[in-house]
Amino acid sequence: MILYPAIDLKEGRCVRLLRGEMSAATVFNEDPAAQATSFVDAGCRWLHLVDLDGAFAGKPMNAASVEAILKAVRVPAQLGGGIRDLATIEAWLGKGIARIILGTAALTNPGLVTEGCRKFPGKVAVGIDARGGKVAVEGWAKTSEMTALDLARRVEDAGAAAIIFTDIERDGALAGVNVGATAALARALETPVIASGGVAALDDIAALKAHESDGIVGAILGRALYDGRVDLKAALAMAG
Numbered sequence: 001m002i003l004y005p006a007i008d009l010k011e012g013r014c015v016r017l018l019r020g021e022m023s024a025a026t027v028f029n030e031d032p033a034a035q036a037t038s039f040v041d042a043g044c045r046w047l048h049l050v051d052l053d054g055a056f057a058g059k060p061m062n063a064a065s066v067e068a069i070l071k072a073v074r075v076p077a078q079l080g081g082g083i084r085d086l087a088t089i090e091a092w093l094g095k096g097i098a099r100i101i102l103g104t105a106a107l108t109n110p111g112l113v114t115e116g117c118r119k120f121p122g123k124v125a126v127g128i129d130a131r132g133g134k135v136a137v138e139g140w141a142k143t144s145e146m147t148a149l150d151l152a153r154r155v156e157d158a159g160a161a162a163i164i165f166t167d168i169e170r171d172g173a174l175a176g177v178n179v180g181a182t183a184a185l186a187r188a189l190e191t192p193v194i195a196s197g198g199v200a201a202l203d204d205i206a207a208l209k210a211h212e213s214d215g216i217v218g219a220i221l222g223r224a225l226y227d228g229r230v231d232l233k234a235a236l237a238m239a240g
Helices: 032-040 052-057 064-074 084-097 104-108 110-119 148-156 179-187 201-211 232-239
Strands: 002-010 013-019 021-027 047-051 077-080 099-102 124-131 132-135 143-148 163-167 193-196 216-221
Touching: 002 193, 002 232, 013 032, 021 032, 021 052, 032 047, 032 064, 047 052, 047 064, 064 077, 064 084, 084 099, 084 110, 084 143, 099 104, 099 193, 104 110, 104 124, 104 132, 104 148, 110 124, 110 148, 124 148, 124 179, 124 216, 132 148, 143 148, 148 163, 148 179, 163 179, 179 193, 179 201, 179 216, 201 216, 201 232, 216 232
Parallel strands: 002 047, 002 216, 047 077, 077 099, 099 124, 124 163, 163 193, 193 216
Antiparallel strands: 002 013, 013 021, 124 132, 132 143
16 A cells, blocks of 8 residues: 655645645645655655645646655655646646646546546546535535545546545544545445545554555555654555
8 A cells, every 4th residue: 555645735835734724724844845855765655745725726836846846856746736727737747747636627627537537548646525425626615516426436437547535524633534435435446546634643554454455555644744643654664
């Protein structure tokens, strides 16, 4: 199982939010590239980058920070936030991002997912962020009427490389990952699922790893890494 340390970018700084609220942002590092380097030095094989400002603006807003990270490290990185058209997908892949994450666009512009997956096979993942089982969009500011499973099935048909599933109520709250909902989604799909939101301890990683056979192939680690509740080296050893 692959662990993805998260670097959430707001105004050029590395922050963590509580349940997606931009007003509840805590700055953990003024230098995202240095943060990325520390994660790689600990042994991580991937990075998970999110342009939080971009998710609200609908266009890239932290490009300089992302590019600095790409120059600083040599592990692959996946990027989400504010990617709403094919040109932006192509531009980021050209700059060295290994995988693009489409979020809001997956719901509002399904054709973009289809076209992106067709043009860049294996390079487009979809982030499905759910609140009460319903998909949230636009930086989690709005909740739709579509269920997470319905959207997951739609993007699976489009050819998404992976689905990143976030339970918003758990995100940044250190309340434990929603293993049941994540595993249920993974079992219903052929597409690999990456768990996100709520990982608070090594026990959460062990619980997710127990569902690898259901299709959970990875987990994103955020606040628990930054506040020291989870040691990245220990977590990587547990993930295998």
